[in-house]
Amino acid sequence: ITRSSNNDCSKPSLDHNYPSFIAFFNSNGSRAAQEFQRTVTNVGDGQTIYVASIAPVKGYHVSVNPKKLVFEAKNEKQSYKLRIEGPRKKKEKNMAHGYLAWAVVKHVVRSPIVVTTLTFDF
Numbered sequence: 001i002t003r004s005s006n007n008d009c010s011k012p013s014l015d016h017n018y019p020s021f022i023a024f025f026n027s028n029g030s031r032a033a034q035e036f037q038r039t040v041t042n043v044g045d046g047q048t049i050y051v052a053s054i055a056p057v058k059g060y061h062v063s064v065n066p067k068k069l070v071f072e073a074k075n076e077k078q079s080y081k082l083r084i085e086g087p088r089k090k091k092e093k094n095m096a097h098g099y100l101a102w103a104v105v106k107h108v109v110r111s112p113i114v115v116t117t118l119t120f121d122f
Helices: none
Strands: 021-024 033-041 048-055 061-065 068-071 077-085 095-103 108-116
Touching: 021 033, 021 077, 048 061, 048 108, 061 095, 068 077, 077 108
Parallel strands: 021 108
Antiparallel strands: 033 077, 048 068, 048 095, 061 077, 095 108
């Protein structure tokens, strides 16, 4: 997955550069926001402008910055941040979902978003 032969698993992370997002929130209100950073590569030819839109995640506020990715050339890389904010008190074992979509005239690229208060022991 990480394309590395030297892996350190002492600090597990769920935030790899995957096209999907999963945010774990505690139902006791200890964390009210989570941020993710992603880097994407333009596979189209020449200049391409992708515009972001977000399908709502019930009970949470999801935002992306920047809202527009402007690529000048093929294989150019751009980064963006996705932020998920929720109320301090959440129902235990709650799950909600939506998606982030990047659209250009001919294509739409969607990334699923899942937000949960389920807890797991790592």
